[in-house]
Amino acid sequence: MLGRLNHVAIAVKDAEKAAKIYGAAFGADISKAVPLPEHGVITVFVTLPNTKIEFIQPLGDNSPIAKFLERNAEGGIHHLCYEVPDIIASRDTLIKEGARVLGDGEPKIGAHGKPVLFLHPKDFSGALVEIEQA
Numbered sequence: 441m442l443g444r445l446n447h448v449a450i451a452v453k454d455a456e457k458a459a460k461i462y463g464a465a466f467g468a469d470i471s472k473a474v475p476l477p478e479h480g481v482i483t484v485f486v487t488l489p490n491t492k493i494e495f496i497q498p499l500g501d502n503s504p505i506a507k508f509l510e511r512n513a514e515g516g517i518h519h520l521c522y523e524v525p526d527i528i529a530s531r532d533t534l535i536k537e538g539a540r541v542l543g544d545g546e547p548k549i550g551a552h553g554k555p556v557l558f559l560h561p562k563d564f565s566g567a568l569v570e571i572e573q574a
Contacts, residue, residue: 441530443523443574446552447485447492451508451518455484455495458515462486462493476551481505483551494521494551519558519568527555527573539563547573 452458455473462468463486471485480503486493496518498506508518524530527547535541540560547555550572559569 441524441533443525445491446521446523446572447494448520449494449496449518449570450515451505451512452495452497452515453509455482455497458495459484459486459493474551475499478548479550485551519570521556521570521572523574524571525574527557527571530571531557534559 450458459470463470469487471483471487473482473484475482477499480499481496482499484495486495496505498509500506505518509515531541531545531547535545540563542558542560545557547557550556550570552572555573557571559571561568
């Protein structure tokens with residue numbers, strides 16, 4: 441059921457500024473900043489050979505990332521995203537096993553244009569987990 445690690449998300453105040461060092465120092469491919477109003481964030485991706493780093497910054501005062509940055513002023517790792525072959529089957533299995541899906545339990549379209557769900561960190565050793573349809 442669990443596929444490859446798609447990305448590690450880091451919450452920051454300025455996603456473009458945070459990603460810039462990866463391009464300058466390591467020559468990594470850096471995406472353009474993309475606002476995702478449905479999720480309340482702006483994203484910038486750094487593409488690595490085996491995964492991606494997603495820098496996320498708040499889009500508006502009601503963004504969940506704004507609240508995260510209130511508690512963690514310097515930013516920090518926000519979530520891990522894993523690919524799954526079938527997001528609905530994965531959701532149903534996870535719920536059956538006692539995991540809590542955040543929000544209304546229905547997938548939303550994420551930064552890669554694919555369905556995503558977030559899982560409660562208390563069910564995953566303190567880590568917020570995102571699953572994305574592969």
